[in-house]
Amino acid sequence: MTRLAPQPYELIDRSIAVTFLFDGKPVTAFGGDTIGSALYASGRRVFSRSFKYHRPRGLMCCSGHCANCQMTVDGEPSIRVCVTPVREGAVVKGQNFVGSLDRDLMQVTDKLGGPFTPPGFYYKTFIRPRRLWPLYEKVLRGAAGLGRLDPRGTPRPRIDVEHRHADVLVVGGGEAGLRTATDAASAGRHVILVEEGPEVGGALLADPDGHLRAAELKRRALAAGVELLAPAIAIGLFEYGFVPVACENRLVRIRAEAVVVATGIVEQPLVFPGNDLVGVMLPDGVRRLVNRFSIKPAERAFVLTADDRGLAAAADLERAGVELVGLLDLREGQPPNIEARGHKGRVEAVSVNGKLTRTDLVVMSGSPQPNYKLLAQAGARVEYDETRGIFIPTDLPASVTAVGGAAGEVGEPAVTTPVLGYTGEKSFICFCEDQTAKDLKYAIAEGFDSIELSKRYTTVTMGPCQGRLCHVNSIRVYARATGLDENAIGTTTARPPHTPITLGLLAGHPEEPVKRTSLHNAHEALGARMMWTGAWKRPHSYGADAGAEARQVHRAVGLIDVSTLGKLLVTGPEAGAFLDRVYPNRFSDLKAGRVRYGVLTGDAGRIMDDGTVARLDDETFYVTTTSTGADAVYQWFTWWNAVWQLDARFTQLTGAIAAINAAGPKARELMERVSADDFSNEGLRYLDARQVRVAGVPALALRIGFVGELGYELHFPSPHGDHVWETLLEQGRELDVAPFGLEPQRILRLEKGHVIVGQDTDSESNLHEAAMPWLVKNEKEFEWVGKWATQAAADRGLRWMLVGFESPSGAIPVEGGQVVIDGVSSGRVTSVRRSEELGKVIGLAIVPHALAVDGGRFDVQVNGKAVPMRVHLGPFFDPAGERLKA
Amino acid sequence: MWNIADMSLLVTCPNCGPREVEELRCAGESTKRPAAAAPSQRELNEYVYFRDNVWGVQREWWFCRVCEEWFLAERHTYTNEVVRTWHPGPADSPGGRDGSEAASQQEGAQVL
Numbered sequence: 001m002t003r004l005a006p007q008p009y010e011l012i013d014r015s016i017a018v019t020f021l022f023d024g025k026p027v028t029a030f031g032g033d034t035i036g037s038a039l040y041a042s043g044r045r046v047f048s049r050s051f052k053y054h055r056p057r058g059l060m061c062c063s064g065h066c067a068n069c070q071m072t073v074d075g076e077p078s079i080r081v082c083v084t085p086v087r088e089g090a091v092v093k094g095q096n097f098v099g100s101l102d103r104d105l106m107q108v109t110d111k112l113g114g115p116f117t118p119p120g121f122y123y124k125t126f127i128r129p130r131r132l133w134p135l136y137e138k139v140l141r142g143a144a145g146l147g148r149l150d151p152r153g154t155p156r157p158r159i160d161v162e163h164r165h166a167d168v169l170v171v172g173g174g175e176a177g178l179r180t181a182t183d184a185a186s187a188g189r190h191v192i193l194v195e196e197g198p199e200v201g202g203a204l205l206a207d208p209d210g211h212l213r214a215a216e217l218k219r220r221a222l223a224a225g226v227e228l229l230a231p232a233i234a235i236g237l238f239e240y241g242f243v244p245v246a247c248e249n250r251l252v253r254i255r256a257e258a259v260v261v262a263t264g265i266v267e268q269p270l271v272f273p274g275n276d277l278v279g280v281m282l283p284d285g286v287r288r289l290v291n292r293f294s295i296k297p298a299e300r301a302f303v304l305t306a307d308d309r310g311l312a313a314a315a316d317l318e319r320a321g322v323e324l325v326g327l328l329d330l331r332e333g334q335p336p337n338i339e340a341r342g343h344k345g346r347v348e349a350v351s352v353n354g355k356l357t358r359t360d361l362v363v364m365s366g367s368p369q370p371n372y373k374l375l376a377q378a379g380a381r382v383e384y385d386e387t388r389g390i391f392i393p394t395d396l397p398a399s400v401t402a403v404g405g406a407a408g409e410v411g412e413p414a415v416t417t418p419v420l421g422y423t424g425e426k427s428f429i430c431f432c433e434d435q436t437a438k439d440l441k442y443a444i445a446e447g448f449d450s451i452e453l454s455k456r457y458t459t460v461t462m463g464p465c466q467g468r469l470c471h472v473n474s475i476r477v478y479a480r481a482t483g484l485d486e487n488a489i490g491t492t493t494a495r496p497p498h499t500p501i502t503l504g505l506l507a508g509h510p511e512e513p514v515k516r517t518s519l520h521n522a523h524e525a526l527g528a529r530m531m532w533t534g535a536w537k538r539p540h541s542y543g544a545d546a547g548a549e550a551r552q553v554h555r556a557v558g559l560i561d562v563s564t565l566g567k568l569l570v571t572g573p574e575a576g577a578f579l580d581r582v583y584p585n586r587f588s589d590l591k592a593g594r595v596r597y598g599v600l601t602g603d604a605g606r607i608m609d610d611g612t613v614a615r616l617d618d619e620t621f622y623v624t625t626t627s628t629g630a631d632a633v634y635q636w637f638t639w640w641n642a643v644w645q646l647d648a649r650f651t652q653l654t655g656a657i658a659a660i661n662a663a664g665p666k667a668r669e670l671m672e673r674v675s676a677d678d679f680s681n682e683g684l685r686y687l688d689a690r691q692v693r694v695a696g697v698p699a700l701a702l703r704i705g706f707v708g709e710l711g712y713e714l715h716f717p718s719p720h721g722d723h724v725w726e727t728l729l730e731q732g733r734e735l736d737v738a739p740f741g742l743e744p745q746r747i748l749r750l751e752k753g754h755v756i757v758g759q760d761t762d763s764e765s766n767l768h769e770a771a772m773p774w775l776v777k778n779e780k781e782f783e784w785v786g787k788w789a790t791q792a793a794a795d796r797g798l799r800w801m802l803v804g805f806e807s808p809s810g811a812i813p814v815e816g817g818q819v820v821i822d823g824v825s826s827g828r829v830t831s832v833r834r835s836e837e838l839g840k841v842i843g844l845a846i847v848p849h850a851l852a853v854d855g856g857r858f859d860v861q862v863n864g865k866a867v868p869m870r871v872h873l874g875p876f877f878d879p880a881g882e883r884l885k886a
Numbered sequence: 887m888w889n890i891a892d893m894s895l896l897v898t899c900p901n902c903g904p905r906e907v908e909e910l911r912c913a914g915e916s917t918k919r920p921a922a923a924a925p926s927q928r929e930l931n932e933y934v935y936f937r938d939n940v941w942g943v944q945r946e947w948w949f950c951r952v953c954e955e956w957f958l959a960e961r962h963t964y965t966n967e968v969v970r971t972w973h974p975g976p977a978d979s980p981g982g983r984d985g986s987e988a989a990s991q992q993e994g995a996q997v998l
């Protein structure tokens with residue numbers, strides 16, 4: 001019977017039975033068990049297969065440090081079951097084997113390949129012939145690795161990201177961490193403590209009554225106001241006290257004024273042949289099994305120790321009725337030759353200088369090392385203390401302190417170099433990556449004589465334990481082999497994550513916020529098909545036929561929600577002078593009540609954005625931008641003025657102002673039905689801007705015509721959006737008014753050859769090659785942003801030109817389709833649509849400058865075939881603009 | 887798309903105080919706009935495309951998305967230590983009113 005009779009301080013609750021499945025068979029556990037302790041109690045000893053040789057591995061640390069107990073739990077691979085609480089109905093599976101955990105057919109790599117697979121073996125062996133690599137890769141990938149992801153995907157809850165601030169963040173919930181947190185909280189500071197295990201207590205949890213003391217410390221911490229997060233893994237420690245914490249399905253990004261690292265110690269293995277056999281364990285691992293879970297871990301035990309920890313384990317084992325068949329204290333005299341021997345991967349005997357003792361459990365204590373990984377990653381230096389045989393973090397970053405074991409409080413000095421029998425075979429240094437002392441010496445002989453190079457070559461310290469169990473021992477092997485001391489060998493760079501975390505945590509991010517106009521509900525009520533445009537959701541169209549929706553605008557009157565346009569107010573005595581500097585065309589001479597089109601360029605001469613500028617009075621300009629450019633243009637303007645310091649102010653009105661464009665031959669009639677203001681052709685001319693009232697709401701009416709028909713763009717306070725929209729629809733019913741979406745708008749503007757910045761221009765487009773030279777003010781006295789580069793583009797000669805084209809055959813190329821001239825790719829189609837109104841397929845394309853003549857011909861690839869297109873300069877529809885000005 | 891820790895510093899907005907970097911936008915190192923009325927192609931290219939990319943303290947432009955104002959910062963490009971931040975005044979762009987000594991932000995980051 002593995003389970004002991006009830007013990008005075010045990011943590012398990014024998015009145016609760018929890019059943020889970022292991023490899024399809026039910027296992028019964030007690031409340032308070034971990035999956036690991038329950039499996040061990042059920043008699044299981046082999047917990048995993050090693051990475052490279054597929055050697056059987058069993059529980060070693062029982063503290064969540066090593067990778068020996070990694071299993072797939074409920075579809076999630078590589079879970080350390082020694083610290084995972086049991087869950088009713090959990091489905092647990094072993095991983096990285098062919099056949100079964102106990103009889104892994106891949107172990108042939110250990111039996112046959114083992115002695116012949118030194119580091120670099122795979123790189124060297126499977127590189128030639130190159131053509132066979134895909135085959136090799138498939139086989140090797142199958143043989144190595146740590147568990148498998150379910151290809152159908154494992155359903156997981158959404159990952160949430162949370163931002164937190166604290167005065168003090170304590171990483172590590174052992175005794176030192178709990179005490180520090182309690183003190184800080186008692187002093188009135190806001191303290192968060194993160195513990196990577198499911199419960200606080202740290203090393204205390206290995207002691208017989210440790211969990212009682214841990215509970216008392218926890219009670220005091222909570223009473224003092226400490227906020228506890230567990231299980232919560234600190235992924236890294238960055239500048240300004242930033243610590244991202246993996247907290248199950250949350251990523252908590254904590255920013256703390258002070259960070260206290262209390263990550264405790266990591267017990268170190270001894271290095272001797274057979275030190276990876278199932279049944280070779282670290283002292284706290286054994287003590288946790290005995291003291292917390294009331295498990296008798298073996299019949300006989302042999303203890304090899306470099307410190308008092310092994311003695312403590314020996315005492316606990318004897319109390320649990322385990323026969324202590326040997327105890328070797330390495331502090332007493334020269335270390336002998338030690339070897340663990342096993343059968344089928346399980347330890348059977350220990351040989352000391354050739355004398356064999358039968359045992360089924362070996363406790364090895366190489367004396368602990370401070371768990372300094374997080375500090376090292378944060379930039380602390382790690383120094384070897386020769387007298388104590390430990391690496392101690394020094395030169396901590398600002399606002400970071402270390403306490404307890406992590407700071408070097410690891411107890412009495414032990415044997416400083418507890419590396420034994422390292423000449424033998426299968427003396428494992430790195431259990432995760434299956435690297436032995438011999439492999440390291442082999443790497444040194446091959447010239448990888450720096451610890452950083454060795455790490456990359458042998459992958460020592462790169463496994464799931466992140467070097468916790470192998471880093472120090474690998475440095476010691478290097479020191480011995482090279483004759484240098486540990487400080488000269490140095491440590492490898494510690495990088496985040498400091499503990500393995502799921503990719504989901506890294507990939508998960510908050511839902512992108514969607515922007516909706518004040519008319520959003522009205523669009524949905526009308527059955528609009530919504531589409532994304534940048535951060536906005538906008539109506540694509542309201543019915544199945546976007547072409548018909550466009551024709552309705554030509555025939556009667558249409559309404560489109562253009563609230564997404566960026567809207568800025570530029571005010572001040574130098575507002576006009578400011579606009580003169582950022583636009584290639586002039587605005588200081590624009591008359592109050594008039595509108596002018598403007599395009600923005602950067603100093604590289606590239607087109608950034610476009611829109612209209614209306615002058616409301618001497619010192620007030622109302623600027624619209626593209627829907628996606630609102631923030632960028634605001635930042636652009638305010639940045640230039642931070643430099644120039646002109647007397648001008650900028651107000652972002654995008655969200656505050658709704659805008660509706662009413663366009664079509666009956667637009668005037670519609671406006672007259674909803675407004676008492678003068679909308680006559682004389683009262684409100686083309687390119688006039690006027691303050692009016694529409695449906696009783698004060699509005700700015702801009703008479704502009706992006707869609708090529710008589711149109712009024714009405715800008716008014718957003719809260720009135722629904723009211724104005726409904727009134728226009730209602731009052732226009734007899735005029736056949738209808739809403740139209742973005743897609744019909746794209747057809748209509750293309751009929752006019754109007755450019756959409758970003759669609760018909762790209763990062764190479766300048767004003768000349770985008771066919772807008774008429775915008776460029778050439779007066780010498782005017783300096784504007786982009787002038788120099790625009791001039792340079794003209795001086796070097798134009799290479800490309802944006803032109804309109806028709807598709808005489810009616811074939812519709814794709815947007816982005818290649819323009820082909822004499823078989824050579826020479827430009828691309830930027831926009832293309834079929835216009836019902838014109839009965840033609842029309843588009844815009846960037847073509848070589850020489851082709852930019854009416855009737856110019858070029859081919860576009862359509863379904864792999866070259867289809868001829870014909871250049872058309874100027875608008876396709878209403879070239880004289882009579883309808884706009886009617 | 888945020889990253890777990892590619893930038894994790896706090897930057898002090900002169901208006902809003904210390905802020906997470908996500909709440910701000912770094913517009914790159916400040917550079918000098920050519921003073922000439924018609925800079926040569928070489929001067930223009932240097933101004934538009936070249937940056938010093940120093941290892942050390944650099945002067946850069948930041949935009950605070952909270953108060954929507956620009957400010958200048960001196961930040962160490964390796965340690966991310968922000969030495970100081972301030973709102974630009976006439977001293978930061980002598981002759982700024984005519985644009986001759988103006989600093990320029992990275993345009994590439996500006997275009998959406």
Ligand SMILES: [Zn+2]
Pocket residue numbers: 899900901902903950951952953954955
């Ligand atoms: Zn601010």
